[in-house]
Amino acid sequence: MTRRLYDLCGIDEELRFSPYCWRVKYALAHKGLDYETQPWHFTDKQELAFANHDKVPVLVDGDEVVTESYEILHYLDRVYPDRPLLGDTQAEARARFFKFYAERSLAPGMMRTIIMDLLNAIHPKDRDYFRETREKRFGRTLEEFHSPAKGLSQLDQALEPLRGLLGESNFVDGDAPAAADYLLFGPFMWARIVSTADLVSNADPVYAWMERMLDLHGGLGRSAMRIVDIEGAYDA
Amino acid sequence: MTRRLYDLCGIDEELRFSPYCWRVKYALAHKGLDYETQPWHFTDKQELAFANHDKVPVLVDGDEVVTESYEILHYLDRVYPDRPLLGDTQAEARARFFKFYAERSLAPGMMRTIIMDLLNAIHPKDRDYFRETREKRFGRTLEEFHSPAKGLSQLDQALEPLRGLLGESNFVDGDAPAAADYLLFGPFMWARIVSTADLVSNADPVYAWMERMLDLHGGLGRSAMRIVDIEGAYDA
Structure with missing residues (x-):
């Protein structure tokens, strides 16, 4: 199973500046979880249709699709309770x-x-x-x-x-x-x-x-x- | 044993406006702890000499003397752990x-x-x-x-x-x-x-x-x- 994070990119595909995606990348690293990123542009709305959403970050974790940076932190604490992010x-x-x-x-x-x-x-x-x-x-x-x-x-x-x-x-x-x-x-x-x-x-x-x-x-x-x-x- | 809080007063002895003392009064009420207040003026520095301090709030709780609002909240959680204020x-x-x-x-x-x-x-x-x-x-x-x-x-x-x-x-x-x-x-x-x-x-x-x-x-x-x-x- 590959964990995938849709991540905004700029003039270079490796230029990743979304503040919301950075929250999630730090959170995934904090939990020690591997992931791949999927470069995404502001106007690639269709590519997120599967998530019923039009903005990144979108995290696909097996069968789970989670949107919004804060909700993703919440999800990570629920499914991977070691090293709490948000806490009790x-x-x-x-x-x-x-x-x-x-x-x-x-x-x-x-x-x-x-x-x-x-x-x-x-x-x-x-x-x-x-x-x-x-x-x-x-x-x-x-x-x-x-x-x-x-x-x-x-x-x-x-x-x-x-x-x-x-x-x-x-x-x-x-x-x-x-x-x-x-x-x-x-x-x-x-x-x-x-x-x-x-x-x-x-x-x-x-x-x-x-x-x-x-x-x-x-x-x-x-x-x-x-x-x-x-x-x-x-x-x- | 009487719990006593030194509390800044103004032109009337019952006019109590210190923002730091209000933190402590709410914290004591949160814990369900009784206390008396001792009205104090900015220039009554001598009256706090026993606490090695020159500002209110000063909380006297039995033999304990605690100064600074944040430290008092900390003290209350330590000594009266029910209904946590600051938490873990x-x-x-x-x-x-x-x-x-x-x-x-x-x-x-x-x-x-x-x-x-x-x-x-x-x-x-x-x-x-x-x-x-x-x-x-x-x-x-x-x-x-x-x-x-x-x-x-x-x-x-x-x-x-x-x-x-x-x-x-x-x-x-x-x-x-x-x-x-x-x-x-x-x-x-x-x-x-x-x-x-x-x-x-x-x-x-x-x-x-x-x-x-x-x-x-x-x-x-x-x-x-x-x-x-x-x-x-x-x-x-």
Whole structure:
């Protein structure tokens, strides 16, 4: 049986930047589970019809098809209970906050900073789709939305509680990483893959945590292809 | 044996607004533990000399003296393990984030909004001390720091992940409240006691949570004296 993860790819099939897919790749590594990835583009909606879904990640595990990153973490804890990701009832309730903190506090500031880099990293056949859906969401053009000054300032403020916590412990989940770390690190991988923007000062406890996260699971994050690894692809 | 909590008071001895003390009062009620409060003023430093500390809350429980709100929650779980507040290792690590989120994301926006109301609620003998220490911390006068427009906008942005979570569950800790709820609710009680500022729209899931929190433990929060209950004390 092969475990398969549908994973968003960009201008290169090995350029994988989806923050939601990164959560799942870290979670699978945390559990020590093998898998293959299936490269997918934003506009390959038909390929996910079997899952009744139109976005990645989609995990196919034997007969099981699971969508949405948080639900996949939940599924993994249920079927592979060793090395808990979300943990028991009280721990799981708290983990859920980090999903929202990542998506509603951290990612928006990053998005304003890296949006033009992100567009550049997306496969050409997906760019019209990306522009149309995001411009509708933001209520303005990507070029108008793009503002590293505003984005970095927003991110800096949003990171304040994380900075406090990581000044006292190595991981969000304590001495060892688990779901809260992976939920938050997804957006950092997203930005790292498509952009060279320095989101966090290297004197920040958040920076030291990012370095630890990159090293985890045999350097899973650090070894991932970045846009700067593709000759001629990045001219910022 | 009487359990005693040193609790900050304002212009009236029954006006109790410390966000850190509110965390502990909710935690004691959660555990079903009786206690008496000892009213304390910012400048009564000598009265806490026995605890080698200069701030409240200070909990005296038989021979034990415990300071700092988070440490008191920890102590209560250790000595009275029924009805866990922080919970096991993984849950506890995650709870710690909410301490920082309350203190570094939520309270600063509230502070800018209610600072002049807060000064007005403080006992006259404490006001010089309060002004001096806070103006040093803010790097400007209280009057310059005071900006409900900026404060409410900052708070609105900081509440975004909490809003997402509470759109899906009754409490931060799930179906029932525990440490994460109490850690976050402290600052909301602080603002409620000293000010009539509407921090959150009544259509916001955070507002519905605040109402639930006020009703908990026999209306512990709702029945607390507010500045508006003191005749002539509040003329905003």
